[in-house]
Amino acid sequence: MSGGWNTIESDAGVFTYLIEKLGVKDVQFEELTALDSDEIQSLGTTYGVIFLFKYPTGEAPSDKPKDGTYDHDAANNLFFAAQTIQNACGTQAIISLLLNREGDVNIGKDLKEFKEFAGEFPPELRGETLSNSDLIRETHNSFARSSPFIDETQRTATEDDDVYHFIAYTSINSTLYELDGLQPAPISHGPCTPSDFHTKIIPVLQRRIARYPESEIRFNLMACVKDLRIRAREIGDEDGLEQQEDKRMQWLWENSLRRHNFVGFVGxxxxxxxxxxxxxxxxxxxxxxxxxxxxxxxxxxxxxxxxxxxx
The missing domain is CATH 1.10.287 (Helix Hairpins)
Known part of the structure; x- marks a missing residue:
């Protein structure tokens, strides 16, 4: 591989402009503040969610997941990629979600070509192909926070570090799947149509969070939804459209700040x-x-x- 992958933030603005830069059309991310099916439903067309959590290091591998069932056939039939590198799990989860919703989502020319090229590979080789994609890596790294002190490409986690991991949940072929590149296969959580997703995903996430002590609150949940400006235009919601445009401008400003190193300025x-x-x-x-x-x-x-x- 010609370069490393830097850490990016779990942020709706980062994720939205990252996929736009990759060529995805009419999709955005929204942070969810509660495990509430009504909140997800209020966002309109939802393609899935990205869940960030503290990864339980040191656990022994198991023949079956703690919740749901491994679907080994789906590992080859869906776009499922094994995670082969650090720092890219957020982008990998996003891409896995979107590539599995092609048809509902316009993933753009570049990701379509990537899917056609890597789609016939086994999961391990798909993961290697993703991690060696110059386009995806460079786009991902363009949203990393600038730092003159830390070389993220050389950083490795130790046993004392808090390690966080991203996974995706989405409805594929009327089944609710958990897409986690650290697992041997997609995890099926039972029947789920896209219209049922907002209700079926909540108990799955609740059971997952319940595995942690009550004091653990470091979770983050992003919904992948149809561009909210489209719905605002369709229903003539001028105030809502203005709010969404203002949010986009704020995201652009925040992303521009992430790319700058202010140490020289402060000096x-x-x-x-x-x-x-x-x-x-x-x-x-x-x-x-x-x-x-x-x-x-x-x-x-x-x-x-x-x-x-x-x-």
Whole structure:
């Protein structure tokens, strides 16, 4: 692989503009604040959800999942890719969801070609193909938060780290599937049509969250829905359309901030503040330097007396 995958945030604006940059049309993400079927239904056409949770490291592998059943036939018949790298599970979950809803969703030329190329591979090779896709990796990385201190491509988790994982849930062929690249196959949670999804998904998520202590609240749930501006235009909801357009502008602004490293700016700002203070004090600069030299000299003399040699 020609490059690494950086960490991106679980954020509706990040996910929405990421898939738009990949060529997906008329789809957006909305953060869900409660496990409420009515809230999901209020969003209109829903293609699935992306769930973020703390991954239980150290668990022994099992022949069957804790909830639902493995559908090994679906591992080859659906687009199911094994997760082969760190930091890309969010994008992988999103792409798995969308590629399995092609027909309902316009996934665009690039993802359609990717699906046609990788679709006949076994899950492990699909995962390798996804992780080696320059287009998908570069698009993903363009939404990573800029940092001058951490090379995310070299970071590996330790046993003491909190590790978080993304998975997708969607209705495919009238079955509710859990798509988790760390599992050996898609997990079936029973019959579910797209129109039933908002009610069938809630108990599945409730059972999953119930596995954790009551004090654990670090979960995030994103709904993948039809662009809410389309419905607002169709029903003539001018206020709703304006709200959605304002939200898009806010997302654009936040995404632009993520791409910038502000350390240099802050450094120049501090230098400007110091310069202004010194100029206001006349010859304060020279005095400040001499005082600093004096304190350093005094500290070294005291250290020598105590037998400490400073480098």
């Amino acid at each position: 120049e700002l501090l230098k400007g503040v110091v310069k202004a203070k010194l100029e206001a004090g006349g010859g304060a600069y020279d005095k400040w330097v001499e005082e600093a030299k004096g304190r350093t000299k005094k500290r070294r003399e005291e250290a020598r007396k105590q037998g400490i040699v400073e480098e």
